[in-house]
Amino acid sequence: MKHTVNHPVVIGGGPVGLVLALSLQQSGVPVTVLEAQQQGAMYGDGRALALSYGTRQVLERLGVWNALASKVTAIETIHVSQKKGFGRALLSAKEHQLPALGYVVSYGALMQALDARLSESSTSLEVQYQVPVQQLHVNAAAAEITFQNTTEASQSHDVFTTPLAIIADGGRSLEAIPGLVRETKHYGHDALVGMVETELPHHNIAYERFTPYGPIALLPNGEQFSLVWTGEQAYIDQICALDDAAFLQALHQAFGDRVGKFLHIGKRGRFPLKLSKLEQTFQAHCVVIGNAAQTMHPVAGQGFNVGIRDAMALAENIAASSASEWGATHRLTEYHQSRARDTGRGLLFTDFLVNVFSNDLIGVGLLRGAGLGALSMLPFARRFLVNKMSYGSE
Ligand SMILES: Cc1cc2nc3c(=O)[nH]c(=O)nc-3n(C[C@H](O)[C@H](O)[C@H](O)COP(=O)(O)OP(=O)(O)OC[C@H]3O[C@@H](n4cnc5c(N)ncnc54)[C@H](O)[C@@H]3O)c2cc1C
Incomplete structure (x- = not known):
C-alpha cells in the first residue's frame, strides 16, 4: 500500500x-x-x-x-582517578549550584x-x-x-x-x-556492563577510573552501581571467562578500595566500541x-x-x-x-x-596526572568540564 x-x-x-x-x-x-x-x-x-x-x-x-x-539516581559527585599514577579530581554539583551533575x-x-x-x-x-x-x-x-x-x-x-x-x-x-x-574508527575495545553490589554505599558518587587497559566507570544506580568496564577485546575476553568470585576480585584489583569489596555482579553484557x-x-x-x-x-x-x-x-x-x-x-x-x-x-x-587515559606510554602517565592535578586545582577547568557534560558546547 x-x-x-x-x-x-x-x-x-x-x-x-x-x-x-x-x-x-x-x-x-x-x-x-x-x-x-x-x-x-x-x-x-x-x-x-x-x-x-x-x-x-x-x-x-x-x-x-x-x-x-x-x-x-542522581550523580552528585564525579570522582576521576588513574590506576598506578598520581592525580585525582572531584567534580561536585554543589560547587556548580546544580541539583545534580547528571542522572543514571x-x-x-x-x-x-x-x-x-x-x-x-x-x-x-x-x-x-x-x-x-x-x-x-x-x-x-x-x-x-x-x-x-x-x-x-x-x-x-x-x-x-x-x-x-x-x-x-x-x-x-x-x-x-x-x-x-x-x-568509522574501531577501537578494538569492548565494554563489559553489569550491575554490581559493593560493600560501601555509593553516596551518589560516580567513579571514572583510568587504567592502562581502558577506563572503568561505576555509576550509582539504585542501591548498586552500574559497571562499565572497557578494554581491548582480548582483555575483556579474559575477564568475561572468569567466574563471579574471580571477576569480583579482578574488579577490586583494577578499581581499588574506594567502594570497599565488590560483593555481587549481575548478568554481564558486552558491546563493541x-x-x-x-x-x-x-x-x-x-x-x-x-x-x-x-x-x-x-x-x-x-x-x-x-x-x-x-x-x-x-x-x-x-x-x-x-x-x-x-x-x-x-x-x-x-x-x-x-x-x-x-x-x-x-x-x-x-x-x-x-587515547590519553588508556595507554601505558611513559610521559602520557605524567600528562594525565598533570591533567587531573590541574582539574583538581583550577575551578574554571572544573566549570568548563561540568558545562560540557551538562549542556554540550553551550
Ligand atoms: C548493545 C548496546 C549497549 C549500549 N549500552 C550503553 C550503556 O551501557 N550506556 C550508555 O550510555 N549507552 C549505551 N549504549 C548507547 C545508547 O544505547 C545509545 O546512545 C542510545 O540508545 C541512542 O538512542 P537512539 O534513539 O539514537 O537509538 P536506539 O536506542 O538504538 O533506538 C533506535 C530505535 O530504532 C528502532 N529501529 C532500528 N532499526 C529500525 C528500522 N529499520 N525500522 C524501524 N525502526 C528501527 C529500534 O528498534 C530502536 O527502537 C549502548 C548501545 C548499544 C548498541
Whole structure:
C-alpha cells in the first residue's frame, strides 16, 4: 500500500526518535514514527544511560520527567582517578549550584516514561509499531520509505512518501544510507556492563577510573552501581571467562578500595566500541540524528545526550520552518551546521580521553596526572568540564 503524508516521518522509536516526536507535537507539527519492535519490547532493558542535567531539562519540558523522577539516581559527585599514577579530581554539583551533575536511569525505564507521555498525546503524533523499515529512497521531491507491516498476516510491504524522513534507528539497520558518507574508527575495545553490589554505599558518587587497559566507570544506580568496564577485546575476553568470585576480585584489583569489596555482579553484557560519524548528516528530504548520526566511546557519558540535543535542535528547526520547507536543503544545512560543533567536540573529547587515559606510554602517565592535578586545582577547568557534560558546547 502507498501512503503520502505532508509531514515528517521518523524511522526508529528509540529515546531519540520519541523525544523528537514529542517535541514536534508540542510545537504543533504532525509526525509519524515507524518502529520495528512492538511497544514495550525494551522495558526490560537494564542498560544504564547517564542523562546530563541538560537532558533532564528537556524531559521536564516534554512532561516526561515526573514519571521518571522516582527511577533515576542522581550523580552528585564525579570522582576521576588513574590506576598506578598520581592525580585525582572531584567534580561536585554543589560547587556548580546544580541539583545534580547528571542522572543514571535504565533504558527500559526511560522508554516506559516516554511511552506513558505518548499515550496522553494527541492524534497529531502517531507511532506505528512492528513496521521495520527496509529501504529508503530519496528523489528530488520527497523521500520514499519502504517498510514491512508485520502486524498483518500478509506481512505486506508499504511505502510512505514524505517531504522529510528522519533516521533515528540507532545506526544498526540502515547503516549505509545512500549518498551519506560514514567514517568509522574501531577501537578494538569492548565494554563489559553489569550491575554490581559493593560493600560501601555509593553516596551518589560516580567513579571514572583510568587504567592502562581502558577506563572503568561505576555509576550509582539504585542501591548498586552500574559497571562499565572497557578494554581491548582480548582483555575483556579474559575477564568475561572468569567466574563471579574471580571477576569480583579482578574488579577490586583494577578499581581499588574506594567502594570497599565488590560483593555481587549481575548478568554481564558486552558491546563493541567504535567512533562513527557521518561527514554530513543530511541530504534533501532526509536527515540522520542520534546514535545513527554519531556513535562515541561511553567514557564520558556523552553519546546519548548528544543524540537528545540533535533531536531538540531538529525539532526547533522544523517548527521554525514553513511546511513547504520541510526537507529543504537550506533548512537541513542550517540544522547540520548548528549541530556540527557540539557533535565534533563530543567526538574529539571522548576520543582524546580514550587515547590519553588508556595507554601505558611513559610521559602520557605524567600528562594525565598533570591533567587531573590541574582539574583538581583550577575551578574554571572544573566549570568548563561540568558545562560540557551538562549542556554540550553551550
Ligand atoms: C548493545 C548496546 C549497549 C549500549 N549500552 C550503553 C550503556 O551501557 N550506556 C550508555 O550510555 N549507552 C549505551 N549504549 C548507547 C545508547 O544505547 C545509545 O546512545 C542510545 O540508545 C541512542 O538512542 P537512539 O534513539 O539514537 O537509538 P536506539 O536506542 O538504538 O533506538 C533506535 C530505535 O530504532 C528502532 N529501529 C532500528 N532499526 C529500525 C528500522 N529499520 N525500522 C524501524 N525502526 C528501527 C529500534 O528498534 C530502536 O527502537 C549502548 C548501545 C548499544 C548498541
